[in-house]
Amino acid sequence: MRNDTRKLFNGFKQRIAQLNGIDNASEEFAVDPEVQQKLEKRTQQSSEFLNKIGFEFVDAQEGEKVGVGVSGTTASTTDTTTKEREAADISDLSKYGYRCEQTNYDTSIRYAKLDAWRHKKNFQTILRDALIRQKALDRIMIGLNGTSRAATSNRTANPLLQDVNKGWLQKYREDAPERVMNEGTKTPGKILLDSSGSGDYKNVDALVYDAVETLIDPVYADSTDLVVLCGRGLLFDKYFPIVNDADKNSEKVAGQLLLATKSIGELPAYRIPYFPKGAMLITSFSNLAIYIQNGTARRHIIDNPKRDRIEDFQSANESFVIERYDAGCLLENIVYK
Structure with missing residues (x-):
């Protein structure tokens, strides 16, 4: 020095x-x-x-x-002539x-x-x-x-x-395995995306739609805060064909706009560094x-x-x-x- x-x-x-x-x-x-x-x-x-x-x-x-920043429902009605009102505990008591x-x-x-x-x-x-x-x-x-x-x-x-x-991700695997999807019904050991219809889902959008519907509590499934967190690979696999096939000027513009506002299953998609390949986490940042x-x-x-x-x-x-x-x-x- x-x-x-x-x-x-x-x-x-x-x-x-x-x-x-x-x-x-x-x-x-x-x-x-x-x-x-x-x-x-x-x-x-x-x-x-x-x-x-x-x-x-x-x-x-x-x-x-x-x-x-994360809570459950609190709204309710109570017939106070028969019982007392009860306050809802919005903390996670698991x-x-x-x-x-x-x-x-x-x-x-x-x-x-x-x-x-x-x-x-x-x-x-x-x-x-x-x-x-x-x-x-x-x-x-x-x-x-x-x-x-x-x-x-x-x-x-x-x-x-x-x-x-x-x-x-490990906390989900260990503490809430019922909210983890890691294999399909047609392809044991993996979730296969195949547009021909022979896979578990035709595309990644369908996968996200199904996951939100079946794996997330209804209280949170419609939240406007939900996002898809994933790595570069899944976004590349979805968006590269759009850009690669966009030959006409109008199609190129459409492809660029789509890339600028990435989404999967109508949820905002964020590429996170070091995210495991072939995986997605659907939740809110909070x-x-x-x-x-x-x-x-x-x-x-x-x-x-x-x-x-x-x-x-x-x-x-x-x-x-x-x-x-x-x-x-x-x-x-x-x-x-």
Whole structure:
């Protein structure tokens, strides 16, 4: 690391120490709760997807879900001459609550990259945002691909962070299998889309229509907040033929408009990075959340000359939460013939 870069990096550590009311950020410290919430807000805002879902700070490591923005019905009538009016509890009282587990977000940045940033006036902001951006991407990856929590995770064997924590899709598989469709009646082990009529559905729109009708509670099935979350593959399979066959100018324009307003089964479709292939999650953004336990954030910033890099060790207890399982469904093993 160059001398002028080191001065900037030391200034970054001093600012971190000042914000958290400590003497030295090069020793492990508990992140100030107010600073933690600000950092988590920045992490959320760094991703369009994370910015749409819920971030909740909870005091207990485990407990009942908060369920902000997701509720059941409350309207009713009561003949008060015969009985008292009863208030409806709109929280999710299922046996499935949340449990926050420690997740480490440990990041390193090479000296050479820091040296390349040294001439920029906003050096500290660039360094902070680089650390935040990777944390946001990791959270999305865990939320969509996490299937378990190993005592010691293995990034080589699980490149999509499958063993760091249980994500939203896994929560559906384990806690609400009745709201998961992963095979068809004609093709065991997969849901076959075949326009000739020999598959389980002729197209992906029909699949989504059926899933909303049969797997989502009627209270939420007609919600205007429902969206389809999927990966690049399913959107490509649906929309590429439209563009590929649009030879006339009018058809090309129609294809471009369709691509600009993507939908599946009349629901808005969003492509999410790292989403598993051949799968879709139908729900509202407010039904997905990340819970973070207050007071569990820890941090340790190291200058490691043995590896020619700086290392930022961060951790906090967190949980990936489905607020209400009846307000969504998971579709998997979708293939086109």
